[in-house]
Amino acid sequence: MQNRILKLGATDSVLVALTNLHKGESITHGDRSISLMEDIPAKHKFFIRDMAVGDAVIMYGLLVRKMTAPAASGSRVHTGNVHHATEPYDYHGYRSVWEPPDISRFKDLRFSGYHRSDGRVGTANYWIFIPTVFCENRNLEVIREVLENELGYASTEKYKAFTRHLLAAYQESGTLEDIQDFSLPPAPASNNSGNRPFKHVDGIKFLEHQGGCGGTRQDSELLGKLLAAYAHHPNVGGITILSLGCQNLQLEELMQQITGPNGSFDKPLVVLEQQQVGSEEELVKTAIRQTFEGLVKINRLERKPATLDKLCIGVKCGGSDGFSGISANR
Template sequence: MDRVKQSYLQIHPKDNVLVALRDLEKGTEILFHGAAFILKDVVAAKHKFTIDTLPKDSNIYMYGVLVGKINFELEAGSLISVDNLRHASEGYKLGERKLHWDKPDISSFIDKTFNGFHRSNGTVGTANHWLVIPLVFCENRNVLTLKSALEEKLGYQVESKDYSDEVDELIRKYQSGASVDELLNIDLSNAKANKSNSRLFPNIDGVKFLNHDMGCGGTRMDSDALCGLLAGYITHPNVAGATILSLGCQHAQASILKAEIAKRDPNFNKPLYIFEQQVEGTEQILMQKAIKSTFAGLTIANKQVRKPATLDKLCIGLECGGSDGFSGISANPALGYLSDTLVALGGSVILAEFPELLGVEQELSDRCIDEATANRFMHLMTTYNAKAEADGSGFYMNPSPGNIKDGLITDAIKSAGAAKKGGTSPVTAVIDYPELANKPGLNLLCTPGNDVESTTAEVAAGANIVLFTTGLGTPTGNPITPVIKIATNTATYNRMPDIIDINCGTIIDGEETIQESAHRILEYVIKVASGEEIPKAVQLGQDDFIPWRRGVSL
């Protein structure tokens, strides 16, 4: 693959717009396919401009697919913006199977392994966690009480920056009569960081507390889905056992949770302790039992150690958030190549965020291994979008202000770039939230485009690593699965090194090919899966966890 080092780029031969790879001034001469034209507007990096003069209502194509229609005639060299482009995308129907794909060369990884935690059901964890979970929001306070009692004493309190010194300095300056301008310009660069205690259980990566606001008072569908989601976490290969707190009278019953666990792992044998407050009586009795059982469970979990595992035991969740105009030509295609590599090795990947697959439904449905799988994908897309429109917000309203500012003008533009994370391999399964992804290959998982809801769901489906691309920057993480943050551009990577792990802006800068970047990311994944590297989201304790209410969430 050739390196990119130019000022603008045509992504697909069918495209009738070019992408600016750097800021281009008005009046810049553009040379393309032997013709020359002048830019009519300033075009910031990541944004698009027309190649030819286009009449009103002309189609705009990117990534080879329809992404919008123009509102009025545009001359060649005109900036594409929200003022002159409206959403449009192609329809889709059941088509012929298109299952041929060019498998990447896997010789560099065929014999590689990672050191993980082997579970009795054959899965392998990239971490070893204990969970404390409320079945209903009524138990959130008790979970927080357990967290206060256990986390610091066991050495799992996140090492974080202590900003009390800065506050003390501001108080002193204020009391001495400092003005507002003086307060705003005080140098507070000498802050000290807290040090966490050493871990009592060295083979356990963390005790994680998954508070939420569900379990009762909503629809039975949502409480049942919550039990499925929590079962996905309890049976996850990154989890050694769990303590569950239930009030007793809520919709999300312990019996439903147990049934969901059995559905995912019929021979489930991890330590699992469930306590109902209405049965135990006083809070003190409940908490003492929970603490004793959790501590005993941790002594069992601590006996597990990392052992070598082949790369087919990896299940990688593919996610993007804070996307920009470079996402679809740098980080996302790199993940696509990595996805194809892992599939060729026998592993599995999960592509989610269904609102961000708008406009590429035909390609993905044609890649499904059989018609039943294709029909399920189209059905989930159709019904989800119909529910969104019924609530006044169709998929076409998905792009955020940040997306639009950085070049993703319509949802179809955003979706065409987001889908690149899924590579080119056949779709082996389509799964609905909160089901388990238990087939090798590319799995499509129905989730919202919301970063945290989608990441939460991918992990419940079995992802033991999440690769998360971002153009604008985001700190999103997960309680039990390492989330590796990948920048689409060098400027964001340099500006936010505290939350981003890998830079794919090297592709835009012409320093690296997509294949080289994919190989570099996969090497890092192996180190993270082995516990040798700790991603920034894990270091920061970014334990984001939001169950999806099946009411519309885009």
């Protein structure tokens, strides 16, 4: 039977609902039977015992809250009956011994990923565009529109169809008053409906930024390190770099950070400098042509099984939910 509750620490005074629980249900935990006083939505916590004002709420074996109102066993934990609280601590005197969990039951599990030459495994296979300076952002926008639409990566086709629908009605009657249905029409059959020519390329990403020109030398170095880290990311299969030529972050510096001292970087790499190529039109055409050739190369890669120790999951802070500290940020 699927686990319905979770207790995070032996001394905790709350349980976590792993699925929706309902008022009147009897929840058994150890030798204790808890009758739920109200519905407990999944990811929410409820009290194991009766709580009085001022009682400590323990979770993860630590003080996390104190009671501001009495609550019966089986009642939901919420901001109306608790407030934030922590134990005092001394950072410099703090010592902790981390005991790794038993992961033996996961040793035979696998996921399908893209194996890179540095030993890392990506969960996706993207081509990315990197400008060395914000002056190239406009060229990136032009290239984005072309490649995403023509290669099936755009997600805006249904909105374009909706706008065409409104335009046709306006041109016919001079008003939109007769349109009562504002649902989105189905996208037309095209590359955007899923018929992508590069089956093993998950998308094309464009890393616009506002740096690269002005600022201090240290600003330029930090930007270069950041962009190089994107290039090395296991989810990235190939890169196009667009440079103007007169920016602080020079191509030579960025290339050193990407390729490293031993030049072992082996992902397809397109590097173009506008002042060397010539006109803006020539730069855009060359970038599209050479990127297309790179997409052909990384499309030859296929997902292969990988062990879970190769799986690296990033969690964006600011989107906390009831599982924060359990499966996400705390």
